[in-house]
Amino acid sequence: MRALILTALIASTAACTWVPIESGGKSVRVLPAGPVAPGCVAKGEIVVSVKSKVGFYNRNPLRVQEELETLARNEAPSAGANAIQASAPPADGSQRFSAWQCR
Template sequence: MRVLLLSVLIASTAACTWVPIESGGKTVRVLPNGPVAPGCVAKGEIVVSVKNKVAFYNRNPLRVQEELETLARNEAPSAGANAVQATGQPADGSQRFSAWQCPPR
């Protein structure tokens, strides 16, 4: 019974998104890797982290990456930025992003 309950709990947390997008984060763009568009001004760096493991279970790496991106988008307005760009790959549930203020598209 305990094994079944634990299995259900792990399966349900694998599909969960624990990080909701905030209203300010909805307007923040995620820039692709590579050169930043002309006219964008660097506003600093954002470092975010989420749980990448639950007990002995490793969470889906794609889900972790989505949540890290969402957290970075949520933080960008407080840095005066309207765009973020990953500066590296996620590692141990943490990721760095550069924050940018870019002209409207």
């Protein structure tokens, strides 16, 4: 019975998004991979991380990636950036983003 309750609890939290977008992050653009448009100035790097596992359960990789992007968007304004671009794919619940100030 305990195992059934634990499994149900993990399954119900696996679909949840735990990272809300903040007001400053709403205006931050996510740039596609590739060259950055002229007129964008590099503002540094943002490294973010979330839980990719809950106990023995691996969370949905797309959900983890969405949360990492949301965290990076939330951090961008404090770096003086209005755009972010993934520098590498997520690995073990962590990801690097380049921060940009674009016109």
